[in-house]
Amino acid sequence: MPMFSFLSSSRTKVSAAYATCCSQSSLWPWSSTIQSLPALGARFRHQLAPRKVKYIKRHKGVIPIPIGGSTKGTTLAYGEWGLRIKGNGVRLTAKQLQTAEEVIKRKIKQVKGSKVYLRVFPDIPVCIKGNETRMGKGKGTFEFWATRVPTGRVIFEIGGTPIREELARDALRQAGDKLPSTTEFITRNTPPRLGDKLLYPPIPVPKMTTLEARAEATQ
Numbered sequence: 274m275p276m277f278s279f280l281s282s283s284r285t286k287v288s289a290a291y292a293t294c295c296s297q298s299s300l301w302p303w304s305s306t307i308q309s310l311p312a313l314g315a316r317f318r319h320q321l322a323p324r325k326v327k328y329i330k331r332h333k334g335v336i337p338i339p340i341g342g343s344t345k346g347t348t349l350a351y352g353e354w355g356l357r358i359k360g361n362g363v364r365l366t367a368k369q370l371q372t373a374e375e376v377i378k379r380k381i382k383q384v385k386g387s388k389v390y391l392r393v394f395p396d397i398p399v400c401i402k403g404n405e406t407r408m409g410k411g412k413g414t415f416e417f418w419a420t421r422v423p424t425g426r427v428i429f430e431i432g433g434t435p436i437r438e439e440l441a442r443d444a445l446r447q448a449g450d451k452l453p454s455t456t457e458f459i460t461r462n463t464p465p466r467l468g469d470k471l472l473y474p475p476i477p478v479p480k481m482t483t484l485e486a487r488a489e490a491t492q
Contacts, residue, residue, distance in 0.1 A: 321367040322418050323396045330400050330412050336362035336421045344465035344472060347425040351390045352432025353461060354441035356448060360455030362423040367395040370420075370428075373448040377429060380444035381436060388433030395420045425466035427459070428452070 349355045374389060381387045395418035402413030422428065429448060431441050442458055449456035464471045 321371050321395050323394075326396075326398070329398055329415055331398055334397070334421065336364065337423050338362070339423060339425070339467060342467060344425070344467055346392065346427060347465040347467070348463070349427065349430055349459065349461055350392075352388070352430030353436065354431045354438070354445065355427050355459045356429040356445040356456050357427045357459050357463075357466065358422055358424055358454055359457040359466075360424065362421065363452075363454040364397075364419050364421050365393065365395070365428075365452065366399075367418040369452060370395060373429065373451040376448045376451060377431065377444045380447060381431060381440060384434060384436055384440070386434035387431065387436055390430040390432065392427045392430060393420050393422055397421065422454075424468055428456070 347357065370391065370393070374391060377389050381389070397419050399416050399419050400413040401416040429445065431444065438460075445456075445458055464473050466472070
């Protein structure tokens, strides 16, 4: 019983001392340095990460397949040139996206006013457990952020100012080499993609006049 009371009193004293230090932290000369440190436990924090999430752990999920015939996100919306997924759908990590984005920016920085648009964002937390770990004991710890990209989805766009097609092709080709899937270069005139098929607009059929219809009927 005396030992229990001693531990309780010691814990109370430590808590009081910690609260006093926290209240007086603004008076410390290095308080700004302490407040600017990143949050503990944020392993491999990346600049491409959501500001706030409700749950840090999420199911693995599957890459969406547009079985309903939707072509949303398969054409350009902001720029004049773009990079689109041509192969199978893939899960892209935040590091892969930023590496490809840095390649594009480094290539087109000579063009004043040029912009790079990122059409996807890594907002899915990926949790990983260590190798040779026994089953059970909950989900693994947070490792990195990722996003699921289906076939035909536009990833990057280049615009903001007129850019030569040769320069845009070279920049997007180098960025596509950094991604784990087959990509293609698209323009404003490129038709939307549904899976492995390109949806071209239907060719209008000229209407026949009344005289032509009667002459064809008589023949």
